[in-house]
Amino acid sequence: METDTSSPSATELHNLLTENLKVANENNHILHRMQYWGRVAFWAKVLIWVVVLALPFLLYTRFAPFLNILPGGIGGSTNASSTSLFGFPSPTEFQKTIHPGS
Structure with missing residues (x-):
C-alpha cells in the first residue's frame, strides 16, 4: 500500500487559507459583539441596582411630609416623640416610664 504524500x-x-481567514474574521x-453586550449588561445591572436602592429613599424624602400629616401614618403616631428612632422611646422617656415620680 502506498500512501499519498x-x-x-x-x-x-x-482556498483553505481564504476560508480560514473568513472563519477568523x-x-x-x-467576540466583539459579545464584549459589547457584556458591557451593556454590566451597566444595565448597575443602573437597576442604583434605582432599586435609591428609589425608596427618594420616594420617602418626597412624600414624608404628606405622610406625617396623616393620623397613624408614618411619623404621625401620637405616642412617639419627634426625637425617637422608628417609634421607639428615647432613653429619657424610658426612664420616665420606669420611674414616673422622678
Whole structure:
C-alpha cells in the first residue's frame, strides 16, 4: 500500500487559507459583539441596582411630609416623640416610664 504524500496544490492551499481567514474574521466579529453586550449588561445591572436602592429613599424624602400629616401614618403616631428612632422611646422617656415620680 502506498500512501499519498503529495502536498496540496497552490490553489487548494489558497482556498483553505481564504476560508480560514473568513472563519477568523467571523469569530472576531462574534467576540466583539459579545464584549459589547457584556458591557451593556454590566451597566444595565448597575443602573437597576442604583434605582432599586435609591428609589425608596427618594420616594420617602418626597412624600414624608404628606405622610406625617396623616393620623397613624408614618411619623404621625401620637405616642412617639419627634426625637425617637422608628417609634421607639428615647432613653429619657424610658426612664420616665420606669420611674414616673422622678
